[in-house]
Amino acid sequence: MTLDAVLAKIDENLPQATDRLLDLLRIPSISTDPAFVADCDRAADWLVEDLKSIGFDASKRPTPGHPMVMAHAQGTGTHVMFYGHYDVQPVDPLDLWDIPPFEPALENTDKGMVIRGRGASDDKGQLMTFVEACRAWVQVHGSLPIKVSIFFEGEEESGSPSLVPFMEENAQELTADVALICDTGLFQSTVPAITTQLRGMLTEEFSLRGASRDLHSGMYGGLAGNPIHVLSSLIAGLHDDTGRITLAGFYDDVPELSDEIRSQWQNLAFDHASFLGDVGLSVPAGEDGRTPLEMIWSRPTCEINGIWGGYTGDGFKTVLPAEAHAKLSFRLVGQQDPDKIHAAFEAYINANLPDDFSVDFTAHRGASASQMATTNPVFEKSRLALSDEWPQPGAYGGCGGSIPIAGFFKEILGMDAMLIGFGKDDDAIHSPNEKYDMESFHKGTRSWARVLAALAQ
């Protein structure tokens, strides 16, 4: 049978497939940092060459930022557009890494073999599962069972500034029957999942200014306002005692769970004690009266992602600083509008700023939440294909993260997007010592081979 030979080829290819992934991981394609522009370009070139070697008509497409990679294979039947991103997160704090983040290595751990390095899981390892599945199909049969196109982005970790313009300019080329996105995880690290609900995101960066220069805290302390103190009070005031966010109208467009989804999620029996325990925590710290799964999948959040001000070096400096800064992000759900939330945030800061203080909002960027309709038959075909590969049957689930591309496929191109990924909760994406389990890489590749076969039926 056609599929069995492909799966056998994937098993046979595993060592070389791993080498190819290690090769890609060695390229430090950090998109947010201008120092790595050439590396991002190099990662795009690497992918174009690799896709050409499998017979794709692949090319690098310039943008005002990092390039896109587009590739098309000959084929008939259902047309899928696969999306992944080749850029990675910054690596600080570097001293918490056990290996240099761009010198990836295989490591035998208690839980099995892992591939360790920045991007191993998010998203180079994940996108290569699809590429390796295509390679095996082509090696065994000379072609793919359906029509496949590939679209790789290089700015996912830095807000995707070029994405929407590129999609609008290349709408025809990017349109297929369905989009496939590999940037999510297994449910609880064991259950294969199709993610049908994603949170949106709004990022904010702002600076408070008080005096015209740094002051001596002895000469001025007690008389002049302190911007770190003001910033702390503003941040503290963003949540009330029950964990709810205080911005005016923030919950206006936040829906309650439908009975159907609530029942689905109850069946998933999320083990929050183990989810938290893996990272040294024990107590759900979110909104009163919400289940842990609601907290991460269906409730909006406001997180402070970075703060700095005053003297932060060794020793002590009794400075009363002129400025203080913060980066924060809102995860959005339901119909929350990023522009409306941004306006409410600015209004909150301005309304609570003491006399003599000014604020600069230096950057903000937003994307709405996504909710997939699973009525398209590709969803159920794919869920069954996943059930064949893994010990437990496939499930429909939510994801607390934000993958704006899913919404863009729908809004700009009118396509459904199906999110299937093989990351595990302990992959430490965005953190030191990121890894991807060899099991995720191997069974992920086999899963895509099965999904391609299923979509050909």
Next chain:
Amino acid sequence: MTLDAVLAKIDENLPQATDRLLDLLRIPSISTDPAFVADCDRAADWLVEDLKSIGFDASKRPTPGHPMVMAHAQGTGTHVMFYGHYDVQPVDPLDLWDIPPFEPALENTDKGMVIRGRGASDDKGQLMTFVEACRAWVQVHGSLPIKVSIFFEGEEESGSPSLVPFMEENAQELTADVALICDTGLFQSTVPAITTQLRGMLTEEFSLRGASRDLHSGMYGGLAGNPIHVLSSLIAGLHDDTGRITLAGFYDDVPELSDEIRSQWQNLAFDHASFLGDVGLSVPAGEDGRTPLEMIWSRPTCEINGIWGGYTGDGFKTVLPAEAHAKLSFRLVGQQDPDKIHAAFEAYINANLPDDFSVDFTAHRGASASQMATTNPVFEKSRLALSDEWPQPGAYGGCGGSIPIAGFFKEILGMDAMLIGFGKDDDAIHSPNEKYDMESFHKGTRSWARVLAALAQ
């Protein structure tokens, strides 16, 4: 007359005296940063050599930290022990300096000629006013009019860890009739002042930890606690709505002003609008119901001097960090006990720490407030000498800063300390573009020559 010739010599020496100060300012003696250990040593050597050239028996004294400089001149009559410090504050943020901070330069400004560079005012320029006064006396008369000893420290800006042990071990050598300290300012930049009231200080540094590693704010946001948010709430809670500090028992040992001091300070007619206006502020931001002069001279404070956590680089990283950090300092008054305040601070943090969070208190250091008794006749003699030099008569005033050495002279050696300095409010000490007015340097030197003459009477 004896004094007139000395004053004329000071006028004649001004260009060479300025060159000597510029020479000393070129040594980057930042005591808090281990990278500058050799430079601190070099600054001590420079002072030893300069004092020897005026006939002092001067030597560098090792400590576990930066060395002390001790010097004694032959003489009779009143014995004064002059104190200053040769170390300086760090220079960040470097991009706000108009010149490299250790390439000092003369600059002609709207308000007259200034000497610009780190340490120009705090405290190299100030301590050299005394050295230059001694030089002129020796050049004119071959000796000083009273017995003079000098004691320079190199750790004043980094908490003076070696000071108390050194004073205890060298108590006999350090004891004189009165200590002179030149590390304060003119009142409102115009009135020569003897500072008789100083705030004490307690510095604290601490780190909060939540999860065992940095988390992805999409995967965990809303469920896992955020240490920056917790830190902000703790900082915000240190003050209530009226600007009072909330630590238990914090105000127990804070006295109200005596009627005598209240009346003295009212006579000073402090122009807080101009004091704040010079640094771009307009509104006193301290405790409700207190005068601006109380806020900076006689009320305790709690200032956040530095804060950091999460991603602070360019671009954005949706991290939910594992740690957040702060440095803060309390200015103390009256009989407030630094150890007691430290205990109340630790208790406050521990009592308000959410589940799953831990705290490390990594450093704290304290010194009590000082109040000088002006009954020793040297005070009034010196105030009159200052009145002769400056357009307005000398005044007794307070100082919001902390100069622990004044308390140590009293507690360890039983000596009164007289604080006379010539800094101006706009000197930008501890800030970018620190400067010392040429008027401060020149008339400061002449002031000390007059004080030495007055104490010989």
